Amino acid sequence: MSGPVLERISSHRAEVGRGLTVHRALPTRARRMVGAWCFLDHAGPYDHGPGEGLRVGPHPHIGLQTFTWMIEGEVLHRDSLGYEQVIRPGQVNLMTAGRGIAHAEESVGEGAGRVHAAQLWIALPDSERHRDPAFQHCPQLPSFAEGGFAITLLAGEAFGHTAPPQVFTPLAGMDLSSAGPARLRLPLREDFEHAALCLEGAATVAGERIEPGVLLYLGSGRGHLDVAAEERARVLLVGGEPFGHDVLLWWNFVGRTREDMETATADWNAGRRFGKVAGTTLERLHAPDVAALRLRVPPA
Numbered sequence: 495m496s497g498p499v500l501e502r503i504s505s506h507r508a509e510v511g512r513g514l515t516v517h518r519a520l521p522t523r524a525r526r527m528v529g530a531w532c533f534l535d536h537a538g539p540y541d542h543g544p545g546e547g548l549r550v551g552p553h554p555h556i557g558l559q560t561f562t563w564m565i566e567g568e569v570l571h572r573d574s575l576g577y578e579q580v581i582r583p584g585q586v587n588l589m590t591a592g593r594g595i596a597h598a599e600e601s602v603g604e605g606a607g608r609v610h611a612a613q614l615w616i617a618l619p620d621s622e623r624h625r626d627p628a629f630q631h632c633p634q635l636p637s638f639a640e641g642g643f644a645i646t647l648l649a650g651e652a653f654g655h656t657a658p659p660q661v662f663t664p665l666a667g668m669d670l671s672s673a674g675p676a677r678l679r680l681p682l683r684e685d686f687e688h689a690a691l692c693l694e695g696a697a698t699v700a701g702e703r704i705e706p707g708v709l710l711y712l713g714s715g716r717g718h719l720d721v722a723a724e725e726r727a728r729v730l731l732v733g734g735e736p737f738g739h740d741v742l743l744w745w746n747f748v749g750r751t752r753e754d755m756e757t758a759t760a761d762w763n764a765g766r767r768f769g770k771v772a773g774t775t776l777e778r779l780h781a782p783d784v785a786a787l788r789l790r791v792p793p794a
């Protein structure tokens with residue numbers, strides 16, 4: 495157990511879909527996971543012109559759950575189970591890949607719009623990683639006010655509330671936003687490790703000032719966390735029971751072995767296993783060659 499630490503980790507730029515730049519806070523060289531959270535992209539906030547929103551064509555996933563937290567804008571999700579679901583601000587889409595699912599995501603409408611979202615992946619434990627795929631839309635999450643922050647509970651339990659997303663390892667997830675000065679002492683589970691990412695404005699977490707682009711890794715062993723803002727701010731807090739071992743991340747797959755990746759890549763490129771995403775005109779993505787798998791960690 496690492497105990498409490500304060501580690502500033504810079505996110506790096508990455509491209510998703512058709513030229514959309516995001517800031518990737520997990521994984522990095524410095525940190526691959528926080529609990530079972532193994533991937534964290536922060537998209538926006540930004541305004542886009544007609545047809546320039548999020549456009550990610552059909553692609554597969556295995557071994558993980560994709561967790562989409564929508565802050566601004568509207569995105570349509572379609573998957574190979576037949577779900578077609580618009581996600582709106584304040585909502586979460588949770589897609590459980592298990593042994594395999596495919597989906598496509600695109601901004602709603604052809605006009606100009608705005609995008610602000612976080613997409614996270616949750617690694618499935620060994621006992622669940624080959625389970626049936628599933629999709630859960632959470633139109634309403636517990637939300638409440640504490641210390642000047644509007645808090646939305648995204649995963650796990652806090653302040654007597656339980657978040658609806660069905661996850662398979664003990665997790666914490668919370669969005670804290672303030673319109674002005676705010677100050678809060680947040681109770682934490684000491685057996686969890688935690689990290690905070692500022693999504694807008696600036697905030698002080700455990701005495702450390704953070705702005706967008708920095709993931710503040712907090713370690714474990716903290717019974718509480720002080721969060722403060724002087725002005726408008728938004729902070730995403732993630733945490734969980736330490737996963738216990740590393741997972742292999744390759745393209746859109748989470749697995750344990752190189753063979754997991756080779757099989758998934760071959761199956762997807764041959765049109766097997768993952769089913770079809772109906773109703774989208776977006777181009778199906780091609781899985782890259784696993785030969786580059788030794789590049790396990792994206793450049794920081």
Ligand code: MN
Nearest residue numbers: 553555560597
């Ligand atoms: Mn995806």
